[in-house]
Amino acid sequence: MLLTCKELTKSYGMHTVLDAISFVVNATERIGIVGPNGVGKSTLLRLLVKQEELDSGTITYAPNIEFGYLPQTTPDFYGQSIQDLILASVGNLKLLEEQMHTLEAAMAGAGANQLPSLMEEYAALTTRFQDRGGYELDYKIDSILEGLHLTYLERSRAVETLSGGEKARVGLATLLLRSPEILLLDEPTNHLDFASLEWLESYLSTYQGAVVMVSHDRQFLNKTVSKVFEIDEHSHQLHTYSGNYDAYIEAKQAERKRWEDAYEQQQEEIKELQKQIRINGRQVGHSNRPTRDNDKYAKYFFSQNVQSAVARNVRAAQMQLERIEENPIPKPPELLRVQSQFQTEPIQSQIIVRLEQITKSFGQRKLFEQLNLTITPQTRIMLTGPNGTGKTTLLRLINGDEVPDSGSLQVVEGARIGYLAQEPASLDREKTVIETYKYGQIGYEGEFIGRLLGYGFFRLEDMHKQVGQLSVGQKRKLELACLLAAQPNVLLLDEPTNYISLDVLEAFESALLHFDGPIIVISHDRWFIQRFGGEIWQLVDGRIERGQPGDANTPIPFL
Template sequence: MLLTCKELSKSYGVQTVLDSLSFVVNAAERIGIVGPNGVGKSTLLRLLVGQEEFDSGTISYAPDSEFGYLPQTTPDFYGQSIQDLIMASVGNLKLMEEQMHSVEAAMASANQDRLPSLMEEYAALSTRFQDRGGYELDYKIDMIMEGLHLTYIERERAVETLSGGERARVGLATLLLSSPEILLLDEPTNHLDFASMEWLENYISTYQGAVVMVSHDRQFLNKTVNMIFEIDEHSHQLRTYTGNYDAYVEAKQAERRRWEESYEQQQEEIKELQKRIRVHGRQVGHGNRPTRDNDKYAKYFFSQNVQSAVARNVRAAQMQLERIEEDPIPKPPELLQVNSQFQSEPIQSQVIVRLEQISKSFGERRLFDRLDLTITPQTRIMLTSPNGTGKTTLLRLINGDEQPDSGTRHIVEGARIGYLAQEPGSLDPEKTIIETYRYEQVGFEGEFIGRLLGYGFFRLEDMHKKVEQLSVGQKRKLELACLLAAQPNVLLLDEPTNYISLDVLEAFEAALLRFQGPIIVISHDRWFIQRFQGEKWQLHNGRIERG
């Protein structure tokens, strides 16, 4: 057992997040943690690595085992180069190599009594060194950097100058290089293109240690995990399911059906018992009327026996009802219904946005050279190019957030562009959910609360939470709600499926299918791409390639 957790609990004030979680992680297990946004998935990982303190319970790692943690948002690594991070990440292997050399030297001069223990120590060290790739370190560095599409960046480059996606991939690469016994990953696929994602799937599938990860990528979970940990949003407890994500969904559906059937059967039993008590109770009451003078003794005796039997039946029914009420089957909670739907009037113009002869460079790196692009009401484009080709920059140019070095941008009057950035970072942390949602809108607060509840993203008790209290996934849902409220007639979406839980994701996918205006989406979510109805475009050498 590499990791053991017992009765782990965590609360923030009066809000319970995790309640008495107990589980074990063994070598070669690959575990996916799932659950709605805000349920405590990232919190659990932070507790496991000591970034937050738990209220009660225990966390224990196996002796000499190491963990590696990839947070959902990557640090900036100010003042460090990529090479600095690489050398720091393999430092444990270098230290282990030095220990091996030290033991070798001790073995050379050891007496016969000391030699066996030194040989045993050396064997253990060399086995760990080999398992963690120490004998092929240079090859491993090159393999991981190439697999995560980082070879085009000079290793002496400062990490703080990289894009968010590049920083995230560098963080993942250096974590993998450290080869810990347990990998703890929070949304590892958010900044990976197809080739890098497939490479990571294969890497995790053959990883010698254990992997525990939070992910909303359905296909990635299906290909990598052999166990699912679900954090229940109602009980705040952990439920364990064997198999990949599809097996988990199937098990959950069967579990829900059994729960609903058991609950309905018990409700029918309660109704039957209550009816029996009510009907038989009246019979007992009627039987207690005073006897008439001319009633014969035998008739009276028979009547009393009947009444006694009826009374026993009533008492038995009451006792059975009491037993049920002491430990009833709880009513299955209503599933949160997500009802995302864009409300907007289509634009009548046949040309909505036109980019003409757009050129854009960053330093010596030229992304676009005299690029032309026309967006019409029928435009539905999925951009799927590798990282670093300029997809996000193109959306920012269309939205007007980025200015071209040369060329012009034309936008038709009446176009309302809804832009969803790749990272949820534009929200005011001091505002509440409802204050953020109703910003720049006219109306009563109750009206806005009703609309926001109607989307199914949040519950009534969430309305006055501050943005700073929300998880990254909850912030993403709030951004989606604000996007819906703005009633855009043009959508520019940069990795919209990042961070949001699967229930919200499926509803959002359906909303996009019903959207009447033009859409340009950047995504590496293969499940989402398969369901997107539109053209597939790629950027290559600053040019657009269709198909």
């Protein structure tokens, strides 16, 4: 066992996140952690790497075990270059190599008594060095950078000058270069294009250590994990399921059905026992009336026997009811029903947005040159392409957040653009959920609470939580709620499936399918792309290559 966790408990004030959870992680295991946003998945990883303190419980790593952690949001690495991070990442391998050389020198001059123990230690070191790729370090560096599509970046470049996606991939690359015995990954597929996703799936399948990851990418989980840890949002406990994500969903549905059936059966039993007690109790009461003088003794004796039998039945039913009430089957909790439907009116114009001869560069890097694009009311575009080709910049140009170097961009009057950025917005941490949602709208707070609850993203007890208390995924849900409230008639969505849990994701996908207006979506979520339909456009070398209309049964041409 590489890692043993016993009775881990964590609370924030009165809010329990994890309640006495226990598990082990064995060598080469592939474990996916799932659960709704805010349930404690990222908190669990931070506890494992000691970035947060436990309230109680123990976390024990096996001797000499190294872990590596990829957080959900990548640090800026101020003052460091890509090469600095690479050298720091392979430092542990260099240290192992130095220890091996020290042992080699010691063995050369060791006596017969010392040599066996030195050789045993040396064999363990060389095995670790080999398993972690030490003998092919240069090749490993090149292959990881190439696999994550980072070779176009100069290694001398300062990390703080990179885009958010580039920083995330550099962070993942340098973590993989360390080759720790346990990889702890929080949303590792965010910011990866198709080629990088496939490479990472292949890399993890042959990784020599264990992998524990939080992910909302259904296809990625299906291809990479063999065990699922679910953190229950009601009990705050951890449940283990064998198999991949599809196997987990199947097991959960069967488990829920058994629970519902057992609960209904017990409720029927309670009703039947209460009915017996009520009817038989009345019969006992009626039998207690005084005997008449002309009643015969035998008749009286028989009635008393019947009365005793009925009383025994009443007592037996009462005892059975008491046993049930001491340890009842709890009612299955209400499932959070997400109702994220857009309310909007279509635009009458046949041309919503027109880009003509657009050119845009950043420094020496030219993204677009004389780009032309027309968006109509029927436009439904899934925009794909390798990272760094300008997909996000194109959406920001249409939204007015960037200005083209040359060319013209026209947006029809009456277009209400709803833009969801790739990274969660910098929301005011001091404001509450309901204050953030109702900002800029006119109405009563009760009305806004009802509307927000209606979406199914939050519960009543969440309304007055401060934004600073929310997880990244919960902040993303708040952004989606604000987007719905704005009633846009044009949608520009940049990686909308990042950070949000699978229950919300499927409802949001349904809302997009019924949206009556133009949509441009950037996504690398293969499952989402197959459900979205519409046209697939690929941005390559500053130009758009149009694909064929897709449907759920058509394979994605860029996988």
